[in-house]
Amino acid sequence: MSIIRIEHVDKAFPTRHGTVTVMRDVTFDVQDSEFLAITGPSGCGKSTLLRLIHGLETPTAGELEFRGEPIRGVCPQMSMVFQSFALFPWLTVQENVAFGLEALHWEPERIRAQVERYLSVTGLVGFEEAYPRELSGGMRQRVGLARALAVEPGVLLMDEPFSALDPLTAEALREEVLQLWRDPALPPESVLLVTHNIEEAILMADRVVVLSRRPSHVLETVPIPLARPRDRKSPEVYELMDRVYSLITEGSARPGSG
Amino acid sequence: MIYGTILAVVIPATLVHWGGSAGALIAQLPTAGLDLSYSFGRMLAAYLASLGFALAYGYYAAVHRPAERVMIPVLDILQSVPILGFFPVAILFFVELTGPGSFLGPNLASVFLIFTSMVWNMVFGVYESLKTIPSDLREASQAFGITGLQRLRRVVFPATANRLVYNSILSWTAGWFFLVEAEIFSTNSSAGITLPGIGSFLSISAAAQDGSAFLAGLVLLVALIAALDFGLWRPLSRWAEKFRYDQTPSSDGVTTAEDRYRSARLQRAASFVSRGLRSGASRVRAPWALITARRRRPTRSGEGSLRSAAVKYIVLGAILVLVWLMLIAIIVSVYQLFTAPILPAVRQQILELPAAMGASVLRVVAAFLISLAITLPLSIYFARVSSRASRYGLPIVEVIASFPATALFPVIIFELLPYLTGEGAAILMLMTGMMWYLLFNLLSGIRGLPPDLAEASRSFGASRWLYLRRVLLPAIFPAFVTGAITAFGGGWNTLIVAEYLSVGSRTFQLFGVGQMIDLGAQEAGGLPLLAAALFTLVITVIALNELIWKPMYRKAVQKYRYD
Numbered sequence: 001m002s003i004i005r006i007e008h009v010d011k012a013f014p015t016r017h018g019t020v021t022v023m024r025d026v027t028f029d030v031q032d033s034e035f036l037a038i039t040g041p042s043g044c045g046k047s048t049l050l051r052l053i054h055g056l057e058t059p060t061a062g063e064l065e066f067r068g069e070p071i072r073g074v075c076p077q078m079s080m081v082f083q084s085f086a087l088f089p090w091l092t093v094q095e096n097v098a099f100g101l102e103a104l105h106w107e108p109e110r111i112r113a114q115v116e117r118y119l120s121v122t123g124l125v126g127f128e129e130a131y132p133r134e135l136s137g138g139m140r141q142r143v144g145l146a147r148a149l150a151v152e153p154g155v156l157l158m159d160e161p162f163s164a165l166d167p168l169t170a171e172a173l174r175e176e177v178l179q180l181w182r183d184p185a186l187p188p189e190s191v192l193l194v195t196h197n198i199e200e201a202i203l204m205a206d207r208v209v210v211l212s213r214r215p216s217h218v219l220e221t222v223p224i225p226l227a228r229p230r231d232r233k234s235p236e237v238y239e240l241m242d243r244v245y246s247l248i249t250e251g252s253a254r255p256g257s258g
Numbered sequence: 259m260i261y262g263t264i265l266a267v268v269i270p271a272t273l274v275h276w277g278g279s280a281g282a283l284i285a286q287l288p289t290a291g292l293d294l295s296y297s298f299g300r301m302l303a304a305y306l307a308s309l310g311f312a313l314a315y316g317y318y319a320a321v322h323r324p325a326e327r328v329m330i331p332v333l334d335i336l337q338s339v340p341i342l343g344f345f346p347v348a349i350l351f352f353v354e355l356t357g358p359g360s361f362l363g364p365n366l367a368s369v370f371l372i373f374t375s376m377v378w379n380m381v382f383g384v385y386e387s388l389k390t391i392p393s394d395l396r397e398a399s400q401a402f403g404i405t406g407l408q409r410l411r412r413v414v415f416p417a418t419a420n421r422l423v424y425n426s427i428l429s430w431t432a433g434w435f436f437l438v439e440a441e442i443f444s445t446n447s448s449a450g451i452t453l454p455g456i457g458s459f460l461s462i463s464a465a466a467q468d469g470s471a472f473l474a475g476l477v478l479l480v481a482l483i484a485a486l487d488f489g490l491w492r493p494l495s496r497w498a499e500k501f502r503y504d505q506t507p508s509s510d511g512v513t514t515a516e517d518r519y520r521s522a523r524l525q526r527a528a529s530f531v532s533r534g535l536r537s538g539a540s541r542v543r544a545p546w547a548l549i550t551a552r553r554r555r556p557t558r559s560g561e562g563s564l565r566s567a568a569v570k571y572i573v574l575g576a577i578l579v580l581v582w583l584m585l586i587a588i589i590v591s592v593y594q595l596f597t598a599p600i601l602p603a604v605r606q607q608i609l610e611l612p613a614a615m616g617a618s619v620l621r622v623v624a625a626f627l628i629s630l631a632i633t634l635p636l637s638i639y640f641a642r643v644s645s646r647a648s649r650y651g652l653p654i655v656e657v658i659a660s661f662p663a664t665a666l667f668p669v670i671i672f673e674l675l676p677y678l679t680g681e682g683a684a685i686l687m688l689m690t691g692m693m694w695y696l697l698f699n700l701l702s703g704i705r706g707l708p709p710d711l712a713e714a715s716r717s718f719g720a721s722r723w724l725y726l727r728r729v730l731l732p733a734i735f736p737a738f739v740t741g742a743i744t745a746f747g748g749g750w751n752t753l754i755v756a757e758y759l760s761v762g763s764r765t766f767q768l769f770g771v772g773q774m775i776d777l778g779a780q781e782a783g784g785l786p787l788l789a790a791a792l793f794t795l796v797i798t799v800i801a802l803n804e805l806i807w808k809p810m811y812r813k814a815v816q817k818y819r820y821d
Contacts, residue, residue, distance in 0.1 A: 056716060086714035090732040090818050100718035183514055
């Protein structure tokens with residue numbers, strides 16, 4: 001059952017050099033409780049697409065719906081994890097994670113308890129009073145994750161969350177995110193992951209939406225019917241990576257195809 | 259804005275009140291034009307001197323480590339001193355030097371004055387832009403063996419070009435402000451010196467309530483500034499843009515490019531003032547950085563020829579001579595203070611100095627708080643780049659900001675007084691000298707907010723109030739401190755004219771340290787008062803810097819920096 005529908009969405013920006021159309025006629029949906037990855041060549045608008053879904057941007061044409069309702073303004077059932085972490089440098093870890101709850105006008109006591117809960121979930125116990133600049137990249141992204149989870153979203157949006165991290169840390173965080181997603185007692189239910197790392201998309205997602213070059217459209221939605229944990233060295237994974245890779249390179253070489 | 263309103267409303271009203279005619283106006287144009295050309299000549303001379311000085315001093319300090327340790331703290335101190343306070347001293351000195359009645363004396367004094375108002379931020383601009391050449395560029399140029407003149411052209415000049423253009427714009431703005439202020443000061447009845455220029459022209463016209471003349475002068479001044487702005491600075495800025503370093507890596511590039519295009523104009527306006535004025539911040543940072551600096555590889559300094567080394571030593575010598583001259587002026591006055599018999603009236607005034615200083619401080623603080631109350635909401639409004647207001651409003655603001663408000667002081671003093679009271683008029687004048695520093699620094703701080711932080715705030719649905727409290731205000735705190743430091747600097751310098759002005763038979767004065775400085779410069783036997791008042795002012799400014807601004811800036815840099 002689809003909880004998010006994206007129908008014939010166009011997005012264009014006016015720039016100094018005229019109008020740039022980033023995407024044209026993008027259509028797909030997000031199923032309940034699924035882990036969906038969105039990938040494509042650089043500049044294809046994957047991050048913009050995520051923001052359209054969240055409600056941070058509005059489409060030039062087309063419709064986006066969440067649970068049957070059109071998305072107008074920022075959707076509070078979704079929260080985002082950013083590529084650059086986007087933590088507030090003058091707030092402690094505690095205060096950063098509490099930010100979304102403050103925005104929801106929770107009482108301080110309730111906020112404290114909730115923050116504590118998600119700090120332990122993301123392995124940040126003991127760092128409550130630390131400032132972001134004192135933390136490593138991996139820790140900072142954990143704070144970003146805790147902040148996004150603390151508001152208990154139905155859908156977690158992740159914008160290239162691991163691309164600023166070193167490979168080992170990224171690996172560890174991927175595992176943690178998968179575990180959190182699969183835990184029925186914890187949010188989120190669904191995850192939307194934007195990434196340019198094809199391997200990452202295939203290792204994590206149930207389906208991968210592959211976008212073409214700008215102006216992008218959906219080349220194909222590739223299902224990943226493999227059981228987790230997935231082995232990156234397995235032939236199935238290789239095959240899928242090949243498939244997505246050639247989709248992107250060919251689909252981009254022949255604009256309008258697919 | 260304050261004097262946008264004054265320009266648009268009060269001036270015409272005043273001119274109507276004064277009377278005059280189009281014919282009289284046109285008749286006045288040649289005189290006004292001539293005076294304006296004197297002023298422009300002084301500005302040009304001071305600017306060229308500043309440019310040369312800044313390039314030499316900044317380059318030398320950036321390249322030679324041992325010199326740096328001395329030159330930058332010296333600059334730091336020189337920059338903190340409210341230069342306009344020394345105008346009377348400078349006049350006395352140069353008049354002594356060139357003989358009374360010579361026209362060279364007052365002109366040299368005024369050129370020297372504008373020079374000191376222009377030069378510091380340019381020196382820091384050169385120095386900082388050289389020090390912050392990205393190390394990979396520096397290494398690349400060394401690896402390719404670029405030396406000497408080629409290095410100058412390919413590495414040094416591009417590095418400094420961008421900053422120099424911005425800081426030049428800023429310096430001209432400050433220069434106009436102080437030149438007009440100095441020229442107005444020269445019209446003080448008992449000053450006994452003449453400084454023909456647009457400032458004195460406007461001041462005398464205002465005192466005589468000659469509407470046509472005043473408008474003629476004003477129109478020409480605005481025309482000249484606008485012509486310089488559109489004909490020189492804007493093209494130069496556009497050309498200098500290509501020397502910027504930031505190449506944003508293309509991610510999903512379109513959003514960023516769009517944002518950057520829209521914000522480029524605003525950034526330019528905000529950054530040109532703030533970067534130049536961040537010299538106020540580097541006042542604190544630079545000496546501190548030197549003290550805590552770690553060892554660095556020695557630069558290849560031997561590449562200069564004998565001639566360039568000689569040039570550097572000459573410049574260094576010139577700097578030392580200047581500093582020495584200033585010190586002598588102060589020492590002589592102080593000496594007289596203690597040895598010459600002091601007139602009882604003057605002694606009385608000297609004893610009142612602490613109270614006078616206090617009154618002035620209160621005025622400046624009041625002007626600051628009112629300015630803040632105006633500029634903070636204004637900058638938050640302007641910084642939302644998508645609004646149409648910033649697209650059109652900003653160029654207008656830029657032009658208005660470059661207009662020297664001091665030109666309007668005579669009107670404020672002589673016409674608005676009944677409506678404002680003396681204190682109100684003084685605070686208004688102080689505000690004009692302070693507001694722009696604050697506004698542009700705040701704007702720059704707001705624009706400097708990383709867009710992902712603003713986005714994160716929106717993503718979590720923060721209310722406007724939460725956003726202000728947790729995101730925007732903390733983010734602009736460093737910019738606020740810089741703005742405050744430079745605004746107060748502007749305030750101290752404006753005191754001289756804001757607290758005392760006498761033209762012809764009309765006199766305006768308020769109890770304060772600015773008044774004391776003016777009186778000291780004019781009264782018979784007033785030299786001890788002048789020295790004491792200057793001393794009081796300098797001490798107070800330095801004390802405030804050390805006790806309030808520097809700690810605040812340190813905290814701002816420590817807690818509110820993004821990295």
